[in-house]
Amino acid sequence: MNAKANKNQLTSIEPAYYEAVTEAIRKEAVKILKEDTVVGVVGYLPGRRKGTATPALVTSVEEAEKLVFSPACVNNLSVYLTKAKKGVLKQGKVGIVAKGCDMRALAGLMTESQLQREDLFIIGVVCPGVYGFGVERTGTLTEANIARKCRECIVHMPEGADVAAGTHAELADLTPEEAEEMARIEAMPQAERWAFWKEHFSRCIRCMACRQVCPFCYCEQCLCDKNRPQAVESSPRPAGNMAWHLVRAMHLAGRCGGCAECERVCPMDIPLNLLNRRMAKELKELYDYEAGLAPVEKGPLNQYKEDDDQSFIK
Amino acid sequence: MSRIGVFVCHCGENISRTVDVEQVAKAAGEIPGVAYSCDYKYMCSDPGQTLLKKAVAEHKLDGVLVAACSPRMHEKTFRKAAESAGLNPYLCEMANIREHCSWVHEDREMATEKATGIVKLMVERVRKGKSLAPITVPVTKRALVIGGGIAGIQAALDIADAGHRVVLVERDPSIGGHMAQLSETFPTLDCSQCIMTPKMVDVANHPNITLYTYAEIEKVDGYIGNFQVTVKHKARSVDESKCTGCGVCMTKCPKKKIPNEFDQGHGMRPAIYVPFPQAVPNTPVIDRENCTMFQSGKCGVCAKVCGPGAVDYEQTDSFTVEDVGAIVVATGFKLYTIDRKPEDSPIQGYGEFGYGTIPDVIDGMTFERLASASGPTGGKILRPSDGKEPKQVVFIQCVGSRAREKGISYCSKVCCMYTAKHTMLYHHKVHDGQAYVFFMDARTPGKGYDEFWRRAVEEEEAVYIRGMVSRMYQKGDKIVVMGSDIQVGVQVEIEADLVVLATAVQAQDGADLLAQKLGISYDKYNFYSEAHAKLKPVECATAGIYLAGACQGPKDIPDTVSQASAAAAKVMTLFAKDQLERDPVVAKVNEKYCVGCFACKKVCAYGAIEEKEIRDRQGNLVKKVAYVNPGVCGGCGTCQATCPSKSIELDGYTDEQIMAMIEAL
Numbered sequence: 009m010n011a012k013a014n015k016n017q018l019t020s021i022e023p024a025y026y027e028a029v030t031e032a033i034r035k036e037a038v039k040i041l042k043e044d045t046v047v048g049v050v051g052y053l054p055g056r057r058k059g060t061a062t063p064a065l066v067t068s069v070e071e072a073e074k075l076v077f078s079p080a081c082v083n084n085l086s087v088y089l090t091k092a093k094k095g096v097l098k099q100g101k102v103g104i105v106a107k108g109c110d111m112r113a114l115a116g117l118m119t120e121s122q123l124q125r126e127d128l129f130i131i132g133v134v135c136p137g138v139y140g141f142g143v144e145r146t147g148t149l150t151e152a153n154i155a156r157k158c159r160e161c162i163v164h165m166p167e168g169a170d171v172a173a174g175t176h177a178e179l180a181d182l183t184p185e186e187a188e189e190m191a192r193i194e195a196m197p198q199a200e201r202w203a204f205w206k207e208h209f210s211r212c213i214r215c216m217a218c219r220q221v222c223p224f225c226y227c228e229q230c231l232c233d234k235n236r237p238q239a240v241e242s243s244p245r246p247a248g249n250m251a252w253h254l255v256r257a258m259h260l261a262g263r264c265g266g267c268a269e270c271e272r273v274c275p276m277d278i279p280l281n282l283l284n285r286r287m288a289k290e291l292k293e294l295y296d297y298e299a300g301l302a303p304v305e306k307g308p309l310n311q312y313k314e315d316d317d318q319s320f321i322k
Numbered sequence: 323m324s325r326i327g328v329f330v331c332h333c334g335e336n337i338s339r340t341v342d343v344e345q346v347a348k349a350a351g352e353i354p355g356v357a358y359s360c361d362y363k364y365m366c367s368d369p370g371q372t373l374l375k376k377a378v379a380e381h382k383l384d385g386v387l388v389a390a391c392s393p394r395m396h397e398k399t400f401r402k403a404a405e406s407a408g409l410n411p412y413l414c415e416m417a418n419i420r421e422h423c424s425w426v427h428e429d430r431e432m433a434t435e436k437a438t439g440i441v442k443l444m445v446e447r448v449r450k451g452k453s454l455a456p457i458t459v460p461v462t463k464r465a466l467v468i469g470g471g472i473a474g475i476q477a478a479l480d481i482a483d484a485g486h487r488v489v490l491v492e493r494d495p496s497i498g499g500h501m502a503q504l505s506e507t508f509p510t511l512d513c514s515q516c517i518m519t520p521k522m523v524d525v526a527n528h529p530n531i532t533l534y535t536y537a538e539i540e541k542v543d544g545y546i547g548n549f550q551v552t553v554k555h556k557a558r559s560v561d562e563s564k565c566t567g568c569g570v571c572m573t574k575c576p577k578k579k580i581p582n583e584f585d586q587g588h589g590m591r592p593a594i595y596v597p598f599p600q601a602v603p604n605t606p607v608i609d610r611e612n613c614t615m616f617q618s619g620k621c622g623v624c625a626k627v628c629g630p631g632a633v634d635y636e637q638t639d640s641f642t643v644e645d646v647g648a649i650v651v652a653t654g655f656k657l658y659t660i661d662r663k664p665e666d667s668p669i670q671g672y673g674e675f676g677y678g679t680i681p682d683v684i685d686g687m688t689f690e691r692l693a694s695a696s697g698p699t700g701g702k703i704l705r706p707s708d709g710k711e712p713k714q715v716v717f718i719q720c721v722g723s724r725a726r727e728k729g730i731s732y733c734s735k736v737c738c739m740y741t742a743k744h745t746m747l748y749h750h751k752v753h754d755g756q757a758y759v760f761f762m763d764a765r766t767p768g769k770g771y772d773e774f775w776r777r778a779v780e781e782e783e784a785v786y787i788r789g790m791v792s793r794m795y796q797k798g799d800k801i802v803v804m805g806s807d808i809q810v811g812v813q814v815e816i817e818a819d820l821v822v823l824a825t826a827v828q829a830q831d832g833a834d835l836l837a838q839k840l841g842i843s844y845d846k847y848n849f850y851s852e853a854h855a856k857l858k859p860v861e862c863a864t865a866g867i868y869l870a871g872a873c874q875g876p877k878d879i880p881d882t883v884s885q886a887s888a889a890a891a892k893v894m895t896l897f898a899k900d901q902l903e904r905d906p907v908v909a910k911v912n913e914k915y916c917v918g919c920f921a922c923k924k925v926c927a928y929g930a931i932e933e934k935e936i937r938d939r940q941g942n943l944v945k946k947v948a949y950v951n952p953g954v955c956g957g958c959g960t961c962q963a964t965c966p967s968k969s970i971e972l973d974g975y976t977d978e979q980i981m982a983m984i985e986a987l
Contacts, residue, residue: 098942227917227969228914228915228917229967229969230967231966231968237978305924314846
């Protein structure tokens with residue numbers, strides 16, 4: 009029986025798969041640290057509570073042997089290269105553990121001159137999915153506890169990594185919750201849709217967690233923090249909230265790789281990834297473009313072609 | 323508090339007819355920070371400007387707003403007036419209440435309200451405006467001309483005659499281009515080579531012209547006044563400094579049966595050759611594809627017979643970097659090949675005409691070679707298949723051109739005239755022959771052109787049939803041409819001995835690639851775009867690059883020469899100053915907040931944005947940021963709109979100004 013047929017029958021991913029991936033990551037991380045290929049590896053260490061994982065930069069072989077990979081490894085680590093641990097790249101080449109969605113962010117950051125491929129050693133993870141939130145986050149990964157974004161993942165196998173950890177594994181027959189939700193919202197009359205988002209945005213407390221966690225929000229000063237002239241009101245009031253979320257969605261159009269970290273960290277449960285996906289859909293329909301599948305010279309929104317769709321000009 | 327003066331113009335009655343200008347001036351006077359306001363019949367007139375200057379002095383104005391016509395019309399006028407009154411000219415702005423208001427509205431009350439609104443927001447722009455100083459950049463007074471056809475030759479000669487040095491780069495082994503291939507030229511029927519070759523010799527002998535043939539543009543860096551152009555010199559296999567042009571190599575070359583490109587493949591040439599006898603330079607080139615020495619390593623005859631030892635089989639491509647201040651692009655055209663659909667092209671072929679399969683269906687340029695005294699038949703009209711004199715010749719116009727369904731919708735402009743010329747040349751050479759022309763309509767604007775066409779029809783007995791040809795096929799040694807005469811409303815069938823197709827004029831192969839190197843724009847047919855169709859017809863949107871000839875669009879020789887001289891004049895204007903002054907409305911990067919995503923660089927149409935390294939005192943790289951070269955920036959504002967962190971601002975259109983304008987409404 010071939011791998012594809014096998015895959016179609018998987019209804020759960022057992023912890024053993026993640027253990028095998030963990031082994032592969034440790035082996036590779038130890039190797040590149042020993043050989044001095046890299047100055048450190050950005051990966052996951054076990055969290056303080058059982059079954060959790062926390063992002064970490066490991067710089068020694070001893071630490072590297074503690075790296076893990078599990079369905080609790082939800083964070084997009086690319087953010088640690090451009091924001092959280094910005095200095096580390098200046099010291100030399102860095103290793104990074106990347107799931108498919110992290111890989112899309114890395115490719116996007118390369119497109120935008122924020123990262124250079126030669127500065128990275130990418131340990132790609134063949135990822136069957138991670139836990140969602142508000143679900144049982146231990147043990148076997150199943151339809152019941154997999155994250156929404158993972159249900160329609162197209163990048164289980166990260167493209168463009170230096171090495172891959174793990175073999176093909178994918179859950180079969182997952183309900184595409186996000187696509188269904190998007191279809192539901194798209195089917196709403198305009199006024200109802202407007203009300204839907206207005207309600208969501210009115211709850212925003214402007215904690216800016218979505219901005220902090222997003223790999224593409226790497227500006228040193230966000231235009232939304234500018235006050236002379238002020239483009240977006242900074243206090244959490246409906247008009248300013250609406251402006252902020254529109255700016256966020258527009259700025260991510262053609263760039264967002266769909267890691268859905270913004271939605272995961274939102275304390276007010278605003279379905280931000282729906283907006284990201286809607287923009288991605290526009291890009292796909294208008295330009296047949298999907299962000300981050302590989303580094304490109306120019307995205308479609310940064311160039312003009314004579315055959316570009318112009319039907320939006322009325 | 324600012325002290326702004328607002329001057330509302332009546333523009334005769336152009337504005338005052340629909341806008342209550344007195345009311346606008348009164349309302350402007352009530353805006354906080356406006357120290358003076360008035361209205362006047364013609365602000366641009368001498369008394370109007372004096373009024374403005376006096377008011378600046380009397381009311382100690384620190385900003386001026388003229389509510390009148392479009393800034394395109396009179397911004398310079400009023401900025402000059404403001405400057406002479408002691409203000410920085412960039413503190414003078416215009417509110418367009420004519421094109422944007424009075425001309426497009428009828429309701430006086432509402433138009434007045436709108437005009438007042440426009441004035442209000444423009445006052446805010448003046449208030450937030452900053453003094454700007456013109457940008458100066460040095461100018462290298464040396465020009466590059468790309469393309470050695472008549473356009474390039476004319477431009478190069480004009481610039482060189484003005485005393486400036488010129489580098490002329492030609493892709494082929496000789497200059498001359500298409501004009502050197504022509505037999506006689508309309509509307510005077512003078513010999514093309516007779517008027518062309520002296521100019522070619524002038525180029526070769528001119529002390530100010532450096533001629534590079536068999537060379538191409540590899541890379542273009544820099545900006546107006548300061549371009550660095552890398553020229554690739556293709557391996558000629560003959561040392562130009564040693565060759566005397568005696569031609570022995572060509573006569574001794576054992577491989578002589580290679581179709582000659584200059585004769586459209588109808589004459590033969592050896593593997594070591596000059597394209598035509600009057601070639602400039604008269605230095606042969608080895609066609610390595612067809613040379614036995616290069617293909618099998620055995621021969622070497624040309625090297626043996628060459629007295630000065632100029633033949634060099636080891637020669638490789640070489641590169642030079644040329645510093646120039648201006649570039650004239652004169653890369654010309656090619657003719658549409660219609661036999662088949664080119665790959666990856668939206669253009670559909672004309673398989674139904676049998677071009678490429680029926681030997682006696684030829685294109686216009688081939689007919690030129692047949693009619694030319696220097697051509698493969700010595701100027702006799704003999705058809706390619708059997709060398710017989712054709713007694714019935716059918717000419718078909720608009721092949722490719724004006725055929726949207728085939729992929730080209732433009733008119734090639736020269737075909738009506740050259741087909742009329744062909745019928746005459748044919749009539750002069752074959753007295754008992756008959757020429758037929760299938761045409762849509764004859765387009766003959768130009769001095770002496772319509773007279774010329776009428777002469778072909780009325781005196782030279784060409785039969786013009788209005789209609790198109792649907793099919794052609796070989797029948798014995800004849801070509802049956804089936805078409806329609808739509809004026810009479812009948813089907814026409816002619817048994818022709820020769821068919822000549824007036825194929826469309828197209829942009830040169832690789833025109834798009836060259837444009838990308840130069841950073842100039844081109845249309846969907848790969849013709850280069852001028853900066854303004856009417857007012858800047860020879861300038862590119864990219865400063866310092868000018869267009870001449872058919873690379874911009876189909877053109878005849880007079881138009882090409884005129885444009886070449888115009889481009890040369892533009893180059894001379896540029897070279898007239900040592901320092902170049904540019905409008906300071908350019909983008910500036912806030913390096914503190916720029917994160918170096920270079921989205922701006924990707925969208926910049928002018929190639930004005932560079933990557934700049936910011937280093938600390940120890941020389942460690944802190945970050946890379948965008949840098950806008952003010953000499954190149956066109957001030958379009960695309961980078962400002964693209965920058966995600968709003969770290970780029972366009973002087974004169976800053977975010978602060980725009981936001982203040984919005985808030986004023």
